[in-house]
Amino acid sequence: MFEKLRIIFSIPELRKKVLLTIGLLAVYRIGFHIPLPMIATNMGDAAGGAASDFFEKVSVFAASDLRQATIFGLGIMPYISASIIFQLLGSVYKPLEELKKEGEAGRKKLNEYTRYLTVFICVIQSYMYLKFMLMAGGSTGYGNINPNFLNADATGLYFGWQVVAVLVMTCGTVFLMWLGEQIDEYGIGNGISLLIMAGILAQMPKALYELIRNMKTELTGLSRGQVGIETLILLVLLFVGVVFGVVFITLGQRKIPTQSAKFTRGRRVYGGTRQHLPLRINQAGVMPIIFASSLLMIPGVMFGFLAGRFESGGGVFNVMNLFSLTLSDQTSYIFNLLYVALIFFFCFFWTAITFNPKEMSDNLRDSGTFIPGYRPGKRTTDYLEKVMVRITYVGAAFLSIVAIVPTIVYGSLGVPYSIAGFYGGTGLLIAVSVAFDLVQKIDSHLVMRNYRGLLEGAGGGVSPVV
DSSP states (O other): OHHHHHHHHHSHHHHHHHHHHHHHHHHHHHHHTOBOTTBOSOHHHHHOHHHHHHHHHHGGGTTSOTTSOBTTTTTTHHHHHHHHHHHHHTTTOHHHHHHHTTTHHHHHHHHHHHHHHHHHHHHHHHHHHHHHHHHTSSTTSOTTBOGGGBOTTSSSBOHHHHHHHHHHHHHHHHHHHHHHHHHHHHSSSOHHHHHHHHHHHTTHHHHHHHHHHTBOSSOOTTOTTOBOHHHHHHHHHHHHHHHHHHHHHHHOEEEEEEEEOOEEETTEEEOOOEEEEEEETTTTTTHHHHHHHHHHHHHHHHHHHHHTTSOTTSHHHHHHHHHHHHHHOTTSHHHHHHHHHHHHHHHHHHHHHHOOHHHHHHHHHHTTEEOTTSOTTHHHHHHHHHHHHHHHHHHHHHHHHHHHHHHHHHHHHOOOHHHHGGGSHHHHHHHHHHHHHHHHHHHHHHHHTTOOOSSTTTTTTOOOBO
16 A cells, blocks of 8 residues: 555656645645634534534535534535536526536536525525524523624624625635635546545544543443443444445446447448446435435424424424424434435435436437347337336435434444444445545556556446446
8 A cells, every 4th residue: 555655646747636635625624723703602512402413414514514613614515505406407497408418618607607606505504604603692692702793782793794704604615616626627536525525534533532532441231322342343343344335335336238239341340349338326326315314404403493482381382392302313213214215215316317318328329339138219218217216226225224324323322423423324425435536536547657556446446236
């Protein structure tokens, strides 16, 4: 491994890309610790347990810690939201669908629209974030704000400073978007994905410190809430097993055999070669877990907020509080059943949007390629759709298992969620996917110079066949 790293840094072009990427990620981490000047406390601590849990879960795929009101407080999530919106609209809105087919010019136009929508989302989210933080403070409702920034009547944050906070957080997200684009163009790897991965990995030292601090150097019989020697061994084995499963399914493909048609030119016969069409088992990627977890988090927080508006002990309060507790308790059967059902739904929904069997069938026909045993056209389309439905069941089941593994670890062993979150869910899937994408892009530079890849198997592109 050290020899391969030496080779990477011995290639001038690759060394420049890697160092630039590391430098830009360091800039992101520095800005992550610069707080807004009007903030006095940690937002997550003052907001209470439910809000703190909400910020902790959302921060996994936001490339930031929402419990810290910093200049990068919103992270990169507004840009991701804008990209998802345009991707969804591109499959149902005809002008955007035509724009996607215009090649590089259409892609630049879509990127421009995505940036505009990102700024709009940033303004809305930063304002709501600021208002929620103001309401989450102490007995006066302003415990999170530095008293020097309150208005003359001490009834709220001065309006001018509210505008400054919104503009600073909006500019912070736009700056992160620019950083990601610079990594795409001059660095190595996908810039936005690397920012998210850096945010996830940055939480690991804190989680490990918490695990070691609460660990006991004795046998505890796997008692809930106590981390003993056997609990630590079980956590290590479970982590290795989950990572192995994530890697296997992430690289897993269903390879459909194809054959190109033969044609004659002069006295020579061309074509007739056998190839394969790879279909990813986890076609939807990490998006179903993001959608499902977001959809389940918001109602729990909303019902808890509404319950606080009614008199404690009343009928409406009890109903709202019951819904809030049910949708916030990750160890409850109802929560996990809803979680799994939403993951299956969004798996098929996202696959139906991103995978077009008719378009793939037309491309095969236009290139003179066919699937043996199936006529080009409708029969090929139906076959591709049937295969994708079958493997989507496998991918959805895999995502469901990975999504509830942290809940099982958290509920059965009593391990803090900051530690259990690394055993599955969104963070682990993003980290593994981005790591393989980065390795493959580094390998492409090494292979061009007749070097072997970092990982001869997985990194070189060899995937398990299902």
